[in-house]
Amino acid sequence: MISGIFSRLRERRGCHRKAISSWIGRPILLHALLLSAAPSVLAAELNTDAMVKESRVYAGQLLGQVSDALAREYKLSGPLRSVVVCKYVVPELSSAISRQSGMRVTRVSLKVRNPLTGMPDAFESRLLKQFDQRAAKGEKPEKIEHWEVVNEDEQRYFRYMKAIPVKDFCLACHGPNASISTALKAKLRSEYPNDQAVDYRVGQIRGAITIKKPI
Ligand code: HEC
Known part of the structure; x- marks a missing residue:
């Protein structure tokens, strides 16, 4: 049992x-x-592929629109008055593209002229430094880009950056001392007392278009 x-x-x-x-x-x-x-x-x-494609389109749009507006004003009224385009028109173009795309599309730099609009965050600083290193190793600045999905403050973001190369035309306002006219220097000094965005040479990276989208 x-x-x-x-x-x-x-x-x-x-x-x-x-x-x-x-x-x-x-x-x-x-x-x-x-x-x-x-x-x-x-x-x-x-679907990061789609977001990368979309980002390239909007980055290209901002670059194209800024350079068209700047070139037009420069031809019409010279470098002094073109400063106005950079100061007032660029932020408008940038927010119009941001509204249209639903992503934050703007410009940043390691050496800023306007710290209120162009200051990079930690992610952007790290990437801008990497872009400089990539260019130093021989990559063409106009081809340099990077995208990543990141977690920040418990939110997930898609982030994209594309390098902005310095062209001949930029030197009038961002080049070495000798390439900037006395009148323009005075104007820049009064508008941007903490200006760091000078002494660039053609082919260097001036900054980047940066795109951020919550996902
Ligand atoms: C007529 C003068 C002028 C020319 C030419 C010019 N810039 Fe600028 N740039 C400015 C000014 C002024 C600002 C600051 C705009 C603001 O107040 O947001 C600026 C800001 C920028 C910024 C944003 C980051 C920062 O430093 O505040 C980038 C990027 C930039 N310029 C790139 C370029 C490139 C690339 C070229 C050539 C294709 C160029 N610029 C030509 C005057 C100029």
């Missing part, structure tokens, strides 16, 4: 163990399945 009780107990325990193992087994299996599917699920969910 005692052995009968034991064998019944063993049966029940066996059955119990089976039940436990199937409880444990299921989540493990499920987890494994989810893990193996994770990259494709993430890629589909985030």
Whole structure:
């Protein structure tokens, strides 16, 4: 009789163990399945390819519109009055593109002229330094870009940056001392007393278009 009780107990325990193992087994299996599917699920969910393409379009738009507006004003009324384009027109272009795209599209630099609008955050500073290193190793500045998905303050963001190369035309306002007229120097001094955005040479990186989108 005692052995009968034991064998019944063993049966029940066996059955119990089976039940436990199937409880444990299921989540493990499920987890494994989810893990193996994770990259494709993430890629589909985030669709970073589309965001990169979209960012390139908007970065190109801002670069193109700024340089058109600046070139037009420069030809029409010279460098002195073109400062107005940089100061008032560029922020308008940048916020129009940001509204249209639903992403923050703006410009930053390691050596800012306007600290209120052009100051980089920690991510942008790190990237701008890397861009300079990439250019020093021979990459063409106009081809340099980077994108990344980051977590900041418990929010996930898609971030994209594209280098802005210095061209001949920029030197009138961002070049070495000798390339900036006395009148313009005075204007810059009065508008931007903490100006750091000078002494650039053609082919260097002046800054970057930066795009940030919560996802
Ligand atoms: C007519 C003078 C002028 C010319 C030419 C000019 N800039 Fe600027 N740039 C400015 C001024 C003024 C600002 C500050 C704008 C502001 O107040 O936000 C500025 C700001 C910038 C900024 C934003 C970051 C910062 O330092 O505040 C970038 C990037 C920039 N310029 C790049 C360029 C590039 C690249 C060129 C050539 C294609 C160029 N600029 C030509 C006057 C000029």
